[in-house]
Amino acid sequence: MAQFWKPGAEKPQLLDDEEGGVLFVFSSAFSSSSSGYGYASIEKQRQRLPVYKYRTAILYLVETHATTIIVGETGSGKTTQIPQYLKEAGWADGGLVIACTQPRRLAVQAVASRVAEEMGVKLGEEVGYTIRFEDVTDTDKTRIKFLTDGVLLREMMDDPLLTKYSVIMIDEAHERSISTDILLGLLKKIQKRRPELRLIIASATIEAKAMSAFFQTRRRRAVESVEPPLSMEPAILSVEGRGFNVQIHYVEEPVSDYVQAAISTVQLIHDKEPYGDILVFLTGQDDIDAAVKLINEEARNGGKNSSGLFALPLYSGLSRAEQELIFSPTPRGKRKVVVSTNIAETSLTLEGIVYVVDSGFSKQRFYNPITDIENLIVAPISKASARQRAGRAGRVRPGKCYRLYTEEYFLNEMSAEGIPEIQRSNLVSCVIQLKALGIDNILGFDWLASPSPEAMIRALEVLYSLGVLDDDAKLTSPVGFQVAEIPLDPMISKMILASNQLSCSEEVLTIAAVLSIQSIWFIERGIQKEMDEAKLRFAAAEGDHVTFLNVYKGFLRSGKSSKWCYKNYINYHSMKTVVEIREQLRRIAQRLGIVLKSCDRDMQAVRKAVTAGFFANACRIEPYSHNGMYKTVRTSQEVYIHPSSVLFRVNPKWVVYQSIVSTDRQYMRNVISIDPSSLTEVAPHFYRQQGPIF
DNA sequence: GAGCACTGC
Known part of the structure; x- marks a missing residue:
């Protein structure tokens, strides 16, 4: 050293x-x-x-x-x-x-x-x-x-x-x-x-x-x-830093239900400790909404120790107004409890936090290169995360952190650092970026932490099937270089390139922009019915991609109005991002020589372009399936259409999806119905190898 | 019948 x-x-x-x-x-x-x-x-x-x-x-x-x-x-x-x-x-x-x-x-x-x-x-x-x-x-x-x-x-x-x-x-x-x-x-x-x-x-x-x-x-x-x-x-x-000292407390016995344990700890703090706001780390919206509800109910029902206590949720999906609530100063004589995901660990800093309650868990992404699926899994955090969380209590004055796990567990079981993201993710974007920078030997690249060979090989296979890499795993010309130039998932980029010949680039650029953000729908519990009805106003028989086009058109027609979004349960923030990304893509597309053309009502062209990017994600419904079970063509995995899709319960015979979310079932997100003959048309190399499927 | 968090010419 x-x-x-x-x-x-x-x-x-x-x-x-x-x-x-x-x-x-x-x-x-x-x-x-x-x-x-x-x-x-x-x-x-x-x-x-x-x-x-x-x-x-x-x-x-x-x-x-x-x-x-x-x-x-x-x-x-x-x-x-x-x-x-x-x-x-x-x-x-x-x-x-x-x-x-x-x-x-x-x-x-x-x-x-x-x-x-x-x-x-x-x-x-x-x-x-x-x-x-x-x-x-x-x-x-x-x-x-x-x-x-x-x-x-x-x-x-x-x-x-x-x-x-x-x-x-x-x-x-x-x-x-x-x-x-x-x-x-x-x-x-x-x-x-x-x-x-x-x-x-x-x-x-x-x-x-x-x-x-x-x-x-x-x-x-x-x-x-x-x-x-x-x-x-x-x-x-x-x-050295400039934080205040944070006293750490551990539980003596492992807890079985960390939501319940978090709530009791909050009440304990409120009962015994001087003023100062509380930040609770849980894992997701479900846990958080439940905890907030219970804390607030207890306070309202006049639990003698709960007066003056009020809880607010914090996660990325909140609207602006809800986020502002969290940042507003706590009224005198009150104690604020913010129940948050990981977002408060690094992305957002809350002032006035004196107590932290750490469940010891967070949702983390894991990628399985065999099934090619990314999962969100509740997993134990690392020591580094635990320290970061504790540090949130010492920003204004000395604070306390209550860890809902034992000291023995922290010292002996918790890993020092989390697994780097690169070892938990799909590598297609990463591999194409390295290729574009002239790094030909991906497996031999000097990684700070090496991804698994399976994940690298899977990424090379996907890029090869997209025609982005050739037999020597070098970028193809022009497709490979063009795909690398577009700052999106290579499947989406391929879809954009395909739209050129299919004369539907105007539509496909919009779809590409929507597919590259989380969701355009506003998400709130308890108003599902209204939201579903609103979604029906835009729903297209072809599927989610065409539905996005309808929403985008409506948004433009409204003059990009936030009121219009609110009325239609659409996330205004997301739509503004879509407009920005689309504009960026339009500039890149023009530089790549893509002619901007609209196909008007010919959604066949749009479907074909989507298929040209996502053919590897083709699925067929199981014959006689009454619960909407599909099987993927490539690996024969059981999958279902996500309930948020406009094709949920519609169950067309053939679909391609953008991604899979895995909970108790494997759900396909962003689904469009296709004509199976277009699979062999847009990707003959891929579907010939797979053997007879139709 | 359901959503950790970020990010990109």
């Missing part, structure tokens, strides 16, 4: 961290020159951040090491300060740019505007940001650029060595999103070609050792031609 201290400075201490690894900590503040901006109060605030006393150390490490790993808890100020330190030290001189990536759009925007404010510059000039649909940068002026890691990956398609950047900081690396993992693998490759490029990997947890081992190049010797010599060995620096 890298050992460094600045000559003449106090020698840093080596400390054992709690996982038994060695960390590098500086024991006293380093002197730091003022940056000279005329904002005294902001400058003072900056200096109060924990990261400030490491300023000189960070700059020295970045100068002398190709890769610097910074472990810093929330509140250390690393995200906003380090890019500024680098800029002040001259890393953006000569027209170069300092990049800092985030996994989420909101974080990119928030951090960029904060940094622009601190520097006293207009956002979009010296400090800018880029997220999908929004490029707030100026090619000539922007020196510090915040962006999502997905955008940086896309930028590599045009500039594989990312030559305009002098330093790239990958933030929140511990979250291990697919994009982060791919990016880190590629950046390691770039480093070999561009030794002058500096990487900073910022992570909240002590995964630093694994990360450091990954960036350890075989060539251990330093590059000595430069001064000071550049070490290829990663440096690790730990920066």
